[in-house]
Amino acid sequence: MPPERPGERPGERRNAARTSVVWDALRPTLDGAALDVLDIGGGTGGFAVRVAELGHRVTVVDPSPDALASLDRRAREAGVAVAGQQGELSTLLDVTGPASADVVLCHGVLEVVEDPGAALATLREVLRPGGTLSLLVGQRHAAVVARAMAGHFAQALSMLDQAPGGPTRDQGGRSGRRFTEDEVAALLAGAGFEVAAVHGIRVFADLVPGSLLDLEPGATGALVDLERAVSGRPEFRPLATQLHLLAR
Numbered sequence: 001m002p003p004e005r006p007g008e009r010p011g012e013r014r015n016a017a018r019t020s021v022v023w024d025a026l027r028p029t030l031d032g033a034a035l036d037v038l039d040i041g042g043g044t045g046g047f048a049v050r051v052a053e054l055g056h057r058v059t060v061v062d063p064s065p066d067a068l069a070s071l072d073r074r075a076r077e078a079g080v081a082v083a084g085q086q087g088e089l090s091t092l093l094d095v096t097g098p099a100s101a102d103v104v105l106c107h108g109v110l111e112v113v114e115d116p117g118a119a120l121a122t123l124r125e126v127l128r129p130g131g132t133l134s135l136l137v138g139q140r141h142a143a144v145v146a147r148a149m150a151g152h153f154a155q156a157l158s159m160l161d162q163a164p165g166g167p168t169r170d171q172g173g174r175s176g177r178r179f180t181e182d183e184v185a186a187l188l189a190g191a192g193f194e195v196a197a198v199h200g201i202r203v204f205a206d207l208v209p210g211s212l213l214d215l216e217p218g219a220t221g222a223l224v225d226l227e228r229a230v231s232g233r234p235e236f237r238p239l240a241t242q243l244h245l246l247a248r
């Protein structure tokens with residue numbers, strides 16, 4: 001888990017509880033010599049800046065100028081350099097060129113691109129041989145349960161068999177396609193990747209009232225321990241809000 005920082009606000013603590021398992025899975029890849037790391041759709045740099053703090057050369061490519069401005073501020077405050085470039089997945093090779101990254105982070109982006117299979121094929125080309133893809137995607141089973149528990153039964157029903165190449169908006173107008181583990185694995189295999197690890201992310205974190213984490217001493221740490229313990233258990237994976245896959 002990223003270290004807790006002095007003055008960290010409750011929202012940031014909750015965020016740490018949500019990202020700790022992804023961070024744990026990535027650390028062995030990032031511990032060692034400086035690497036070229038590309039964060040596609042890296043947004044405001046929550047991950048990118050922490051990766052740069054480990055000494056890696058990090059580039060964020062994102063279509064949003066506002067996100068890139070926030071990334072710039074975040075990097076300056078942390079005292080690290082992160083290159084921000086405006087761009088998007090479908091034209092990524094024009095920006096980075098082929099075989100330019102040792103590690104590609106693609107977190108929360110496959111949900112919104114037009115063609116997830118083509119996007120993964122592009123990422124395969126951007127990676128150097130032997131490089132690692134860190135892929136984080138929203139999972140459909142958990143989204144169906146969340147819609148049903150909120151009383152949105154028709155939306156839950158419409159999500160049940162949503163195709164991975166389907167629309168990026170659901171019936172309720174929410175942005176973001178969701179995937180099952182089998183669908184992501186098939187998309188990765190189709191793009192020439194081999195899956196090295198799969199973890200369930202946010203099995204409980206989104207179900208816990210925020211006030212509990214803010215008020216109960218030690219609750220965040222205990223939740224992180226629990227998330228770590230269940231993240232690798234296949235029986236809990238369908239409940240996870242997101243799936244994290246490492247692929248080579």
Ligand SMILES: C[S@@+](CC[C@H](N)C(=O)[O-])C[C@H]1O[C@@H](n2cnc3c(N)ncnc32)[C@H](O)[C@@H]1O
Pocket residue numbers: 040041042043044046047061062063064067087088089090106107108109112113114
């Ligand atoms: C849910 S946010 C995820 C941000 C960050 N990766 C994270 O995990 O916190 C999705 C990001 O993808 C970017 N995005 C949207 N469409 C994209 C595209 N076609 N190619 C690349 N990035 C895109 C958005 O601007 C946004 O920053």
